[in-house]
Amino acid sequence: MSLDVAALRAQFPVLNRTIDGKPLVYLDNAATTQKPQAVIDAIVDFYTQCNANVHRGAHHLSDEATRRYEKARDTVAAFIGAPHREEVIWTSGTTEAINLVANGAGQLLKAGDEVIVTEMEHHANLVTWQQACKRSGASLKVCPMFESGELDRDAFDALLSDNTRLVAFPHVSNALGTVNPIKLLTAKAKEKDALVLIDGAQGIAHGGVDVDDIGCDFYAFSGHKIFAPTGVGVLWGKKSVLETWPVWQTGGEMIQDVDYDHATWGALPNRLEAGTPNIAGVIGLGAAVQWLSQQDIPALQAHEKALLEYANEQAATMEGMKIVGTAKDKIGVMSFLLNGAHPADIGFILDKQGVAIRTGDNCAQPLMKRLGIPGTARASFSIYNTHEEIDQLFAALKKAKMMLA
Numbered sequence: 068m069s070l071d072v073a074a075l076r077a078q079f080p081v082l083n084r085t086i087d088g089k090p091l092v093y094l095d096n097a098a099t100t101q102k103p104q105a106v107i108d109a110i111v112d113f114y115t116q117c118n119a120n121v122h123r124g125a126h127h128l129s130d131e132a133t134r135r136y137e138k139a140r141d142t143v144a145a146f147i148g149a150p151h152r153e154e155v156i157w158t159s160g161t162t163e164a165i166n167l168v169a170n171g172a173g174q175l176l177k178a179g180d181e182v183i184v185t186e187m188e189h190h191a192n193l194v195t196w197q198q199a200c201k202r203s204g205a206s207l208k209v210c211p212m213f214e215s216g217e218l219d220r221d222a223f224d225a226l227l228s229d230n231t232r233l234v235a236f237p238h239v240s241n242a243l244g245t246v247n248p249i250k251l252l253t254a255k256a257k258e259k260d261a262l263v264l265i266d267g268a269q270g271i272a273h274g275g276v277d278v279d280d281i282g283c284d285f286y287a288f289s290g291h292k293i294f295a296p297t298g299v300g301v302l303w304g305k306k307s308v309l310e311t312w313p314v315w316q317t318g319g320e321m322i323q324d325v326d327y328d329h330a331t332w333g334a335l336p337n338r339l340e341a342g343t344p345n346i347a348g349v350i351g352l353g354a355a356v357q358w359l360s361q362q363d364i365p366a367l368q369a370h371e372k373a374l375l376e377y378a379n380e381q382a383a384t385m386e387g388m389k390i391v392g393t394a395k396d397k398i399g400v401m402s403f404l405l406n407g408a409h410p411a412d413i414g415f416i417l418d419k420q421g422v423a424i425r426t427g428d429n430c431a432q433p434l435m436k437r438l439g440i441p442g443t444a445r446a447s448f449s450i451y452n453t454h455e456e457i458d459q460l461f462a463a464l465k466k467a468k469m470m471l472a
């Protein structure tokens with residue numbers, strides 16, 4: 068059954084907008100995705116019908132808020148194949164989830180230990196480990212990639228050693244679109260008994276993730292990349308590992324017993340979730356995951372693949388356009404350079420035509436330096452984009468090319 072893209076688009080109110088009188092062509096989905104009405108309704112309904120704090124109240128509203136909030140944990144746990152619901156820890160996003168791992172696993176690092184990351188990291192999964200290594204005296208090893216944006220697997224194997232304590236890599240590169248062979252990389256790291264953290268910020272929205280099947284220890288992602296609100300995300304971690312960690316933040320809800328001179332900690336997930344959480348955000352994330360689970364995911368994946376193929380065909384006919392990131396296994400991210408024009412100028416001209424893209428270093432400065440470029444223009448596609456929008460992108464690019472010639 069082919070996808071009814073018009074019906075899908077109708078569920079995303081913002082896509083009806085015009086920008087300077089032109090229909091919005093939203094191609095900045097790797098930065099953040101738009102929200103379906105189901106998610107907006109879930110948030111509005113929470114605030115209009117049952118706003119209260121969770122886990123605390125002795126009243127009806129609080130019970131209802133707690134039920135909705137904890138139901139979201141069940142929904143997310145099922146979506147990612149988490150063996151235990153308490154392994155789903157709410158965070159503010161991928162960045163906080165990775166920092167939580169650095170606080171937990173990072174405190175166990177010591178001089179002589181090694182942490183492996185890749186050349187294609189987002190700053191969130193690079194700077195966090197760079198700083199954790201500086202604090203602990205561990206060394207940071209950076210696995211190289213080929214010019215195409217594919218990871219050099221031989222180099223990865225060679226970097227693994229008996230000193231490797233943790234390996235962190237992206238499921239999908241935000242700058243290049245590369246889909247990494249996460250199961251294979253995890254299996255290799257596990258041969259050395261290393262902990263494995265997958266930065267799933269870009270991977271989560273493009274199909275099923277089964278953390279148990281992957282075999283990793285941690286999978287981090289942000290709600291806003293998967294049709295949910297900003298300010299909420301997930302660290303999934305193996306219970307047997309999370310339970311051994313020192314606490315992260317202290318305060319309400321994460322304790323078991325408190326006295327003036329000592330405190331003891333509660334069980335997972337609470338021990339890693341101090342203070343009043345982003346209740347509406349969590350409920351919105353639950354609604355987004357539920358909404359996505361009800362879609363025909365293979366059809367969505369096929370549609371995204373077709374969009375990328377179509378964009379690549381168009382790009383091949385456009386003189387002066389260079390695609391950055393040509394891995395065989397890619398999702399709908401098209402980073403590019405055009406005739407030496409500055410990406411910011413391209414973005415500006417496209418915006419005047421209603422086409423929203425990202426420009427700059429893609430939060431991956433070392434990767435841009437590695438590629439010898441200051442940054443890229445990046446169009447990123449989602450399930451609600453259309454072939455016509457790609458035509459509009461290329462029409463706008465032709466104009467930009469003429470103006471910048």
Ligand SMILES: Cc1ncc(COP(=O)(O)O)c(C=O)c1O
Binds near residue numbers: 097098159239
């Ligand atoms: C690969 C990758 N990792 C981490 C992040 C950080 O996500 P957030 O800013 O939502 O915490 C992003 C955001 O673009 C990303 O693309």
